[in-house]
Amino acid sequence: AQKITQTQPGMFVQEKEAVTLDCTYDTSDQSYGLFWYKQPSSGEMIFLIYQGSYDEQNATEGRYSLNFQKARKSANLVISASQLGDSAMYFCAMSLDTGRRALTFGSGTRLQVQP
Amino acid sequence: GAGVSQSPSNKVTEKGKDVELRCDPISGHTALYWYRQSLGQGLEFLIYFQGNSAPDKSGLPSDRFSAERTGGSVSTLTIQRTQQEDSAVYLCASSLRRGPYTFGAGSRLTVL
Numbered sequence: 001a002q003k004i005t006q007t008q009p010g011m012f013v014q015e016k017e018a019v020t021l022d023c024t025y026d027t028s029d030q031s032y033g034l035f036w037y038k039q040p041s042s043g044e045m046i047f048l049i050y051q052g053s054y055d056e057q058n059a060t061e062g063r064y065s066l067n068f069q070k071a072r073k074s075a076n077l078v079i080s081a082s083q084l085g086d087s088a089m090y091f092c093a094m095s096l097d098t099g100r101r102a103l104t105f106g107s108g109t110r111l112q113v114q115p
Numbered sequence: 116g117a118g119v120s121q122s123p124s125n126k127v128t129e130k131g132k133d134v135e136l137r138c139d140p141i142s143g144h145t146a147l148y149w150y151r152q153s154l155g156q157g158l159e160f161l162i163y164f165q166g167n168s169a170p171d172k173s174g175l176p177s178d179r180f181s182a183e184r185t186g187g188s189v190s191t192l193t194i195q196r197t198q199q200e201d202s203a204v205y206l207c208a209s210s211l212r213r214g215p216y217t218f219g220a221g222s223r224l225t226v227l
Contacts, residue, residue: 035215043204045158045218091157102148102171103208103216105158 002027004092004106011111013082020067021077021109023092031097034075036066039089039108048090051075053097082113117141119219121207127225128197136192136222140209147190148216149182150206158206164190165212197226 003026013019025034036048051059051066059066067076079086089110093103120139128134140147149161160174164184175181179198184190194201204223208216 037218044220045206045208045216047215047217050215093158101146101165102160102163102174103158104160105150107157 002029002032002094002096002104004094004104006092006106006109008109009107011109013079013111013113015084015113015115016081018078018080019082019111021079021090021092021111023075023077023106025073025075025092025094027073027094027096029096029098033095033097034066034068035093035095035103036064036075036077037091037093037105038086039091041088045091049077079111084113084115087111087113119207119209119217121205121219121222123222124220125223125225127227129227130199131196133193133195134197134224136194136205136207136224138190138192138207138209138219140188140190140207141217142188143211144209144217145187145212146210147184148208148210149190149192150208151203152206152221153203161192161205194224197224199226202226 005024032053034051038046049061049064051068063080065078089108091108092106095103122137145166147164150158162182163171179195182192204221206221208218210216
């Protein structure tokens with residue numbers, strides 16, 4: 001069974017600085033996808049970025065990039081130039097491309113951006 | 116619709132009552148998922164529907180929980196004989212067969 005581990009329950013970062021949120025995963029499947037979601041205090045889940053296991057380049061979406069290290073089974077999220085609005089819970093998740101497609105989520109990291 | 120719609124947004128019920136939570140996915144999305152999020156916790160998978168295939172019910176915590184999806188669109192999650200530990204936010208998401216999920220705003224269930 002697949003598993004997602006987020007070892008940082010909480011993180012602080014100064015506004016305008018970059019921050020890395022850690023995520024490691026465990027699966028025996030070769031074909032899978034990795035996702036990051038943001039959950040502000042309002043509760044909605046907002047999709048940020050996706051990385052396929054066969055993608056050779058790291059995914060980027062605006063200020064978000066995913067540092068994918070397949071051999072280490074890590075998929076860290078990098079947020080550049082942090083903004084106060086980035087304060088939220090961040091969840092790493094994985095789905096398999098075959099078989100069970102439901103997302104498996106990590107426990108989340110609460111990011112607080114300080115002015 | 117433009118997004119995933121869930122109703123009710125808030126539900127308070129008494130222990131032992133049955134509740135129904137509704138999810139209206141994005142038009143054209145063939146996959147629909149239900150998750151549960153307890154206070155301060157991550158998301159727990161409950162059930163997954165994909166097209167006309169048999170649903171993946173492997174995440175349902177007990178036989179008090181059931182879900183159906185009618186006409187490949189709207190889904191209803193039913194919790195029978197609610198218990199206090201059922202209190203949580205129930206999130207629905209939909210997607211194309213491949214691609215990112217779009218989540219609804221959730222239904223907050225409180226069992227007194």
